[in-house]
Amino acid sequence: MAADPAQLSPAREALRAWLTGAGVEEADVEVVLIAVGEACANAIEHGYRFAPGASVTVSARLRAGRLEVEIRDTGGWREGPSQGGDRGRGRLIMARLMDEAQLDGTPDGTTVRLVKHLSGRE
Template sequence: MVSAPDFTLSLPARSESVGVVRHVLGGVGDAWPVDAELQDDILIAVGEACANVVLHAYADAPAGVLDVRGGTEDGHVVVVIRDTGPGIVPRPQSSGLGMGLPLMAALTERMETGHADDGAHEVRLTFPKVRR
């Protein structure tokens, strides 16, 4: 969880929600200590995490909720993406290329996945301090 989020969103886990998240990130990013390259990395990594929720989190159940919280901690931008699906499990029928998690890991300083105390699945993306 982000200790003091700059924004919190709770949206239906549908494809159009990914665009809403990217739009909000574009606006709030102006207040974060990021340059243009890092802003792009944040948009790509968070967009990928949100797309994973839309495509995979509720594959065997009705669509649920996509929660996104973002803020800064010790000069780092941190974004947490949550869902109430089963988490990351092998899905042989998946239409994805399997590049999402490696891409997110490459664009972040740290990527953590797991289940929160309330049972929600979380992906926590911590981005490097601003590059100059």
């Protein structure tokens, strides 16, 4: 997707459609959408600072009741300005909602790997 905040909603809807089509329960769908939305928003804000022409790649796969999602950008990680309040909690939200949340930042970009063990699946 384009690294543009306006693309967050269409990306969530595409992921929702894929998850629902794969038979993922609604409660799990909602949790995953929040975590992936946070990761995508962070990639846009911290990786590119809304740079024109930049993109964020989201890939997902289901394996034996385990959902693995990877969010990748090729921008350089930059911490956002310290604004307090409700800012700066994206990584915490991802870690609390998912069973695994890993962020790997390099000079070539950042990759977020999220894993969720799905309800009612083996």
